[in-house]
Amino acid sequence: MIVLDIEKKLKAYSGTEVLRIEKQFNAGSINLITGPSGAGKTTLLKMIAGVIKPDNGHIVVNEQTWFNAAEKINITPQQRRTGFVFQDYALFPNMTVRQHLNYATTNNDWIDQLLAIGKLNAFANHKPNHLSGGQQQRLAILRALAIKPAVLLMDEPFSALDVKTKTELLADLNNVFKELAATVLIVSHNPQELKEIASDELIIGEDYILPFH
Numbered sequence: 001m002i003v004l005d006i007e008k009k010l011k012a013y014s015g016t017e018v019l020r021i022e023k024q025f026n027a028g029s030i031n032l033i034t035g036p037s038g039a040g041k042t043t044l045l046k047m048i049a050g051v052i053k054p055d056n057g058h059i060v061v062n063e064q065t066w067f068n069a070a071e072k073i074n075i076t077p078q079q080r081r082t083g084f085v086f087q088d089y090a091l092f093p094n095m096t097v098r099q100h101l102n103y104a105t106t107n108n109d110w111i112d113q114l115l116a117i118g119k120l121n122a123f124a125n126h127k128p129n130h131l132s133g134g135q136q137q138r139l140a141i142l143r144a145l146a147i148k149p150a151v152l153l154m155d156e157p158f159s160a161l162d163v164k165t166k167t168e169l170l171a172d173l174n175n176v177f178k179e180l181a182a183t184v185l186i187v188s189h190n191p192q193e194l195k196e197i198a199s200d201e202l203i204i205g206e207d208y209i210l211p212f213h
């Protein structure tokens with residue numbers, strides 16, 4: 001289970017605002033994160049991953065405190081071991097598809113399983129600049145899964161995929177998520193596509209943004 005009770009000052013277009021989120025996600029659940037552009041969806045994922053520090057509150061994951069402002073606890077991103085799919089993929093230009101996965105795991109059977117899910121077997125020795133946008137995005141997803149994370153954070157992970165590819169991939173991913181018993185948070189501007197697999201939704205709307213005094 002992920003227990004969030006956090007506050008973060010955001011430097012927004014209209015001045016400084018405070019993002020305040022109090023929410024729990026069940027262990028092993030798949031959850032949608034929605035809300036308008038600039039609401040703080042990416043910032044929320046990064047606070048859970050440990051790359052952005054909240055100003056106040058706490059984050060507790062599977063009964064382990066990852067962050068507690070009052071107790072000055074803030075464990076590192078490496079200790080949190082979340083899987084993260086970045087909006088811009090953040091691939092390594094000099095690594096092939098297989099090297100990306102090999103960097104995260106030495107389990108070759110798992111790598112082959114992932115390549116099959118992402119339909120990237122034939123591209124295992126290609127570097128990112130020889131992949132299409134959709135293939136790059138699938139690689140970003142596979143890399144995040146390679147460490148078999150307990151918490152998977154995905155920022156607009158299907159934006160470059162056509163409907164057929166997305167539907168097939170989602171069915172496979174749903175099985176992998178269950179197999180790993182991962183708690184999954186997916187930011188999406190197109191929540192309809194995930195309605196069938198998601199069990200909960202956090203809408204970061206006006207209720208979550210407070211004026212800063």
Ligand SMILES: Nc1ncnc2c1ncn2[C@@H]1O[C@H](COP(=O)(O)OP(=O)(O)OP(=O)(O)O)[C@@H](O)[C@H]1O
Nearest residue numbers: 009010011012013036037038039040041042043052
């Ligand atoms: N490290 C940070 N500290 C404070 N504010 C930040 C930080 N990073 C981003 N912001 C600000 O927080 C606001 C929310 O940004 P964020 O990227 O989280 O929005 P989003 O909901 O993911 O938007 P989009 O749907 O467009 O991707 C923006 O105004 C941004 O400038």
